[in-house]
Amino acid sequence: MGGVCPVSIEENEAALVERAKEDPAAFGLLYQRYVKKIYNYVYYRTGNHHDAEDLTARTFYHALSNLDRYQNRGVPFSAWLYRIAHNQVANWHRDRSRRKVIALDEVVVASQRKVAPESLIESEEERNALLKAIRQLPSDRQQLLILKFTAGLSNVEIGRVMGRSEGAIKSLYHRTLLALREKLAGEMDGDGEKI
Amino acid sequence: MEEKMLREILALQANDLNAGEEDPQTYLAMVSGQQDELESLMTVAARVKQALLPVEPSSAFVRSLRRSLLAMTGRKRSGASLLAKRGLLIGAAALGSALSVAGIIAYVVYARANAGARTPVHG
Numbered sequence: 001m002g003g004v005c006p007v008s009i010e011e012n013e014a015a016l017v018e019r020a021k022e023d024p025a026a027f028g029l030l031y032q033r034y035v036k037k038i039y040n041y042v043y044y045r046t047g048n049h050h051d052a053e054d055l056t057a058r059t060f061y062h063a064l065s066n067l068d069r070y071q072n073r074g075v076p077f078s079a080w081l082y083r084i085a086h087n088q089v090a091n092w093h094r095d096r097s098r099r100k101v102i103a104l105d106e107v108v109v110a111s112q113r114k115v116a117p118e119s120l121i122e123s124e125e126e127r128n129a130l131l132k133a134i135r136q137l138p139s140d141r142q143q144l145l146i147l148k149f150t151a152g153l154s155n156v157e158i159g160r161v162m163g164r165s166e167g168a169i170k171s172l173y174h175r176t177l178l179a180l181r182e183k184l185a186g187e188m189d190g191d192g193e194k195i
Numbered sequence: 196m197e198e199k200m201l202r203e204i205l206a207l208q209a210n211d212l213n214a215g216e217e218d219p220q221t222y223l224a225m226v227s228g229q230q231d232e233l234e235s236l237m238t239v240a241a242r243v244k245q246a247l248l249p250v251e252p253s254s255a256f257v258r259s260l261r262r263s264l265l266a267m268t269g270r271k272r273s274g275a276s277l278l279a280k281r282g283l284l285i286g287a288a289a290l291g292s293a294l295s296v297a298g299i300i301a302y303v304v305y306a307r308a309n310a311g312a313r314t315p316v317h318g
Contacts, residue, residue: 024268
């Protein structure tokens, strides 16, 4: 956080959000602050850039349309925005399951453009296998991992997005790692491939 | 007790991973009987962190969405002022109608009162 107190960030943000209700430039600042974060969240929930762009746009349109009604009642603007994104993703998954499109692993392989160079640390094959395993987890566990490791949110902040306590988030994280370990071990037993 | 300890350590390790400061040995030294369990879970966490690398949206997309959001705020504001004007008009019309109705009622009451006063009393 660069030595800045998170509380003062929240206070500044609350003022900015109030201003954004009247001032388009203030909404522009909020947009700049969150567009990449929301995009990353949606990208890892959908697995492709095309839908990530579509759902990121929908998230911000929805936020702008409903900004007048937003009030910080223990849910900071960022958490509110992630909730909107989460709902957009949930609708997307529901529509997609009705239409029964594409296999997830195909999407993961097809979507490897524009990833930071550090990704070369691990082979693409291993990474894709791990992403595939993550996408097979229940929705709340995927959400937790992405908010924790991509958005870099603390357990308290994740709790605000997901409507759970800090303790519940820690517990869910533990169970998620256990499930993922089991899934990865199962894959190793299944086809001899190291994940 | 041990499970709670594991949960706390895994939460701390996740913070370290996000900060790019990994030191698993410190955490492994904190547990006595569950070192293998903790180590394997910390390895899974580190791999997840590596897999979920930040991705960059295209700058064309970011610019274009910004433009259309700003255009939308403009429409929203002009729509709001139109609504306010319409509201004012409707309010004025309603007030005018209410005054007219009140005027008619007052006239009827006044006319009846006058008519009553002019009626001759037959004795």
